[in-house]
Amino acid sequence: MLTDFNFRIIMEYLPLFLTGLKSTFLISIVSLLLALATGIIACAGRISSFKYLKYPAIAYIEVIRSTPLLVQIYFLYFGLPTLGLRIPEIQTGILALMLNSGAYIAEIIRAGISSVDEGQLEAGVSSGLNYFQRMRFIILPQALGVTVPPLLGQAIVLVKDSSLLSLISVMELTRCGQTMTSERFMPSEAFFTVAFFYMCIYFVLKALADWSQKKLIFREAY
Amino acid sequence: MMAFYFSRLVEIYPFFLKGLWMTSKIAFISLITCTLLGFVLGIFRSGKNPILKWIIGVYVSFVRGTPFVVQIFIIFFILPDWGIQLEAFPAALLAMAIMGSAFICEIVAGGINSISKGQWEAAASSGLSLIQQLRLVIIPQAMKVILPPLVGQYVLLIKDTSVVSVIGVMELTRVGWVTVVRIPEGLMVFSLVGILYFSISYPLILLSNYLERKMAL
Numbered sequence: 001m002l003t004d005f006n007f008r009i010i011m012e013y014l015p016l017f018l019t020g021l022k023s024t025f026l027i028s029i030v031s032l033l034l035a036l037a038t039g040i041i042a043c044a045g046r047i048s049s050f051k052y053l054k055y056p057a058i059a060y061i062e063v064i065r066s067t068p069l070l071v072q073i074y075f076l077y078f079g080l081p082t083l084g085l086r087i088p089e090i091q092t093g094i095l096a097l098m099l100n101s102g103a104y105i106a107e108i109i110r111a112g113i114s115s116v117d118e119g120q121l122e123a124g125v126s127s128g129l130n131y132f133q134r135m136r137f138i139i140l141p142q143a144l145g146v147t148v149p150p151l152l153g154q155a156i157v158l159v160k161d162s163s164l165l166s167l168i169s170v171m172e173l174t175r176c177g178q179t180m181t182s183e184r185f186m187p188s189e190a191f192f193t194v195a196f197f198y199m200c201i202y203f204v205l206k207a208l209a210d211w212s213q214k215k216l217i218f219r220e221a222y
Numbered sequence: 223m224m225a226f227y228f229s230r231l232v233e234i235y236p237f238f239l240k241g242l243w244m245t246s247k248i249a250f251i252s253l254i255t256c257t258l259l260g261f262v263l264g265i266f267r268s269g270k271n272p273i274l275k276w277i278i279g280v281y282v283s284f285v286r287g288t289p290f291v292v293q294i295f296i297i298f299f300i301l302p303d304w305g306i307q308l309e310a311f312p313a314a315l316l317a318m319a320i321m322g323s324a325f326i327c328e329i330v331a332g333g334i335n336s337i338s339k340g341q342w343e344a345a346a347s348s349g350l351s352l353i354q355q356l357r358l359v360i361i362p363q364a365m366k367v368i369l370p371p372l373v374g375q376y377v378l379l380i381k382d383t384s385v386v387s388v389i390g391v392m393e394l395t396r397v398g399w400v401t402v403v404r405i406p407e408g409l410m411v412f413s414l415v416g417i418l419y420f421s422i423s424y425p426l427i428l429l430s431n432y433l434e435r436k437m438a439l
Contacts (some may be wrong), residue, residue, distance in 0.1 A: 066377070066417040066423040068384035070395055075416065078408025156286075163289035167388060174291055187299035195288045195296065202287030 001060035010189050013180050018174035021197050027090070027172060028159045035149075035158070038098055039105025046110055064103035070164055073097050077168045101158050107152060108199035112147035113139060121124035145216035159201050173197055190211070227407045231414065234401065241397030242418050248393060249380045249422070251315055256322030256379060257372075258291065260391035263323055265356065285324035292386050293317055298389045316384035320378045329375060334360060366437050373430040377423050384419070394418055396426025 043055030058139035072097040124134040166175035266334035290352035294317045345359040
């Protein structure tokens with residue numbers, strides 16, 4: 001039971017956990033930025049009327065959304081070498097996270113853009129604004145309030161999803177727990193510590209998401 | 223070489239069907255338990271008892287704040303320390319039930335909270351008991367808010383069953399993982415696995431989209 005919870009061993013392994021935390025953090029940030037770019041491109045394809053852009057974008061989004069991330073990770077991990085591409089596990093993992101989150105982010109952005117009333121767009125056109133000006137001054141300021149909170153939600157999902165990279169032996173937080181379990185066989189200490197660190201990240205991001213929701217919804221009132 | 227591996231893959235397709243069956247079984251059982259548990263928890267979460275609300279809140283944050291793999295490891299490796307020995311399959315179901323019910327609880331609580339106070343007051347002044355108020359007045363209206371995200375959550379839960387492969391449950395992802403050792407064509411093997419997942423979850427995604435459009439009206 002928890003009465004013989006060994007804090008000394010956690011202190012001993014703390015440096016390992018901190019490196020794990022750092023690499024989870026870095027993996028998440030890098031994948032999030034790449035996913036954001038992927039999402040914007042996929043969303044632009046999804047809403048364009050040019051069919052050679054539209055249908056590939058739809059296919060990408062739907063395929064990603066209806067298969068598990070773990071299968072996507074294994075697909076790249078076992079599949080890329082057969083194509084002659086040998087890249088380190090961590091890059092394979094980031095690629096998988098980027099492609100996965102990119103599809104969800106594309107849908108989030110699309111929901112944000114379609115939440116802006118069509119009349120707003122027409123008003124922009126008849127004021128003589130060009131495409132970029134309409135985006136910059138009319139659509140995006142309004143769409144941001146609907147987009148940023150779910151994007152932060154996706155960031156939370158992404159951090160948790162990065163734990164699956166432990167299964168292709170990327171040395172991140174969950175993998176540190178596995179390492180400690182196999183070296184000392186103390187699974188309680190290992191995985192409760194891992195869970196604790198994930199909870200810390202979760203609460204920070206959650207607070208940020210709640211705060212942004214309040215701030216940005218308020219902006220709509222102008 | 224590719225054609226050779228392809229014919230090998232065709233030979234062992236019953237193995238994949240077995241995996242699909244296992245995945246469907248886990249998904250089906252856990253969707254039902256998650257829904258039942260989620261509704262009960264969600265009703266208490268939106269209720270008045272502050273202690274119960276707080277306890278459920280802590281439970282939900284713990285589940286939402288940690289990755290599913292870590293939860294599975296905790297259940298599978300730590301419960302034996304406390305004298306509860308579980309096989310992989312029941313451990314997987316337990317993990318799914320704990321994880322899914324927390325997410326569904328939040329959806330249900332959100333739906334119930336979206337119903338205006340006047341509805342509760344009207345139901346109470348018609349002389350309905352608390353359970354009748356919920357069953358006849360509140361839940362049917364809340365369903366409109368609950369249903370689209372609930373079906374979306376079902377899709378996520380079905381996909382999350384792939385993670386239970388880490389404790390050795392022979393479901394679809396595990397089958398792919400075992401196969402790829404013998405047939406080293408990662409793209410082919412995991413495309414097949416992906417197609418089989420797609421065949422279960424895509425219909426549900428379409429249903430979720432349909433419900434979202436319908437309920438928005």
